[in-house]
Amino acid sequence: MSTGTSINLKVEKTKNSKLSQIDFNNLPFGQTFSDHMFVCDYKDGKWQTPQIIPYQNISLDPAAKIFHYGQSVFEGMKAYKDDQDQIWLFRPLENQKRINISSERLAMPAFPKNYFMEGLETLLKIDKEWIPQTPGSSLYIRPFIFATGVGFHASPADEYKFIIACAPSGPYFSGNVKVLIEEKYSRSANGGVGFAKAGGNYAGQFYPTELAVKKGYHQVIWTDDNTHEYIEEAGAMNIFVRIGDTLITSPTSDRILDGVTRKSILDIAKDENIPVEVRKFTVTELVEASKNGTLKEMFGAGTAAVVSPISLFGHKGENYELPEIENSYASRFKKRITDIQYNRAEDKFGWRYLV
Ligand code: COI
Numbered sequence: 001m002s003t004g005t006s007i008n009l010k011v012e013k014t015k016n017s018k019l020s021q022i023d024f025n026n027l028p029f030g031q032t033f034s035d036h037m038f039v040c041d042y043k044d045g046k047w048q049t050p051q052i053i054p055y056q057n058i059s060l061d062p063a064a065k066i067f068h069y070g071q072s073v074f075e076g077m078k079a080y081k082d083d084q085d086q087i088w089l090f091r092p093l094e095n096q097k098r099i100n101i102s103s104e105r106l107a108m109p110a111f112p113k114n115y116f117m118e119g120l121e122t123l124l125k126i127d128k129e130w131i132p133q134t135p136g137s138s139l140y141i142r143p144f145i146f147a148t149g150v151g152f153h154a155s156p157a158d159e160y161k162f163i164i165a166c167a168p169s170g171p172y173f174s175g176n177v178k179v180l181i182e183e184k185y186s187r188s189a190n191g192g193v194g195f196a197k198a199g200g201n202y203a204g205q206f207y208p209t210e211l212a213v214k215k216g217y218h219q220v221i222w223t224d225d226n227t228h229e230y231i232e233e234a235g236a237m238n239i240f241v242r243i244g245d246t247l248i249t250s251p252t253s254d255r256i257l258d259g260v261t262r263k264s265i266l267d268i269a270k271d272e273n274i275p276v277e278v279r280k281f282t283v284t285e286l287v288e289a290s291k292n293g294t295l296k297e298m299f300g301a302g303t304a305a306v307v308s309p310i311s312l313f314g315h316k317g318e319n320y321e322l323p324e325i326e327n328s329y330a331s332r333f334k335k336r337i338t339d340i341q342y343n344r345a346e347d348k349f350g351w352r353y354l355v
Helices: 065-069 090-105 115-128 199-214 259-270 285-289 331-340
Strands: 036-043 051-054 073-075 075-083 087-090 138-147 162-168 179-181 219-223 231-234 238-241 246-249 276-278 295-302 306-315 318-321 352-354
Touching: 036 115, 036 331, 051 115, 051 331, 065 138, 073 090, 087 115, 087 331, 090 138, 090 199, 090 246, 115 138, 115 162, 162 295, 238 259, 238 285, 246 259, 259 295, 259 306, 259 331, 276 318, 285 295, 285 306, 285 318, 306 331, 318 352
Parallel strands: 179 219, 179 306, 246 276
Antiparallel strands: 036 051, 036 162, 073 138, 075 087, 075 138, 087 352, 138 162, 219 231, 231 238, 238 246, 238 295, 295 306, 306 318
């Protein structure tokens, strides 16, 4: 059926909902998927009729360029449900804009804003019952675009698929996070694709992260590819540190993802009169601050990670523990952000978006 939306969205609903099989009190991150997905194909130089269909496998030609040249970008968003059963998103237009910034860098076509927003909102209304209300849980939303056009010639594909899939999810990390500051491998380089949410940026991290996991860490903190001295970002989140009372984070660049949670924290910090420095900072500075007791906090920030406190960092064979702090910046930011996301508090920034 057609929904009568301005984008002429076609909807086919499932006859076999999987909802009753889901244990909403025990949700891993991103492992089970809601009943429907939003799909749109790019062909003959334009995006074709968008559709919502039952969540299902897709069939691709083995020569599809996604398999050979990795043309693929994605986004991470969440939907929240409040006590009155209303559905909320958090700054969705930031994700809508960013997926097109990522696509451009990978020579992929932009996805129209009205398709993105109407497709997403209709999908959330249809799969509303999939949005968890258990504390700390939400419906994780994964919009992504990849090359379906075929050919072994190393050039951009002529056909693409855009999908939004959703996964009711619990927290990304189960507790405090231990990180290893990387001194050999690199995530990105000047002029590269580090700022884009390209699938390959994450694949490239898996091997060094596996090595770190074997040593007992959860994530790698990436440093600049030239000197391995400057802290950039972690595997699935931007990084903040607190030295004394000052909150410090690296400036975004063509090597660092412009995180939505990162920029929200900077606005909240300003609102709370917390001294902030957006500047380059070094591993040496962190190690010294840890030794002289001025390093108070380190935390990651991202859609999946929300605000995740770091309890320890490793560097050159040494581990440095972070102190436990009452009323930490991390806990304050997490509360302010999640209270806005779940519609529990005033939203003076206008970030909450009613579906
Ligand atoms: C997100 O925070 O949504 C991300 O896309 C990070 C991903 C590695 C889970």
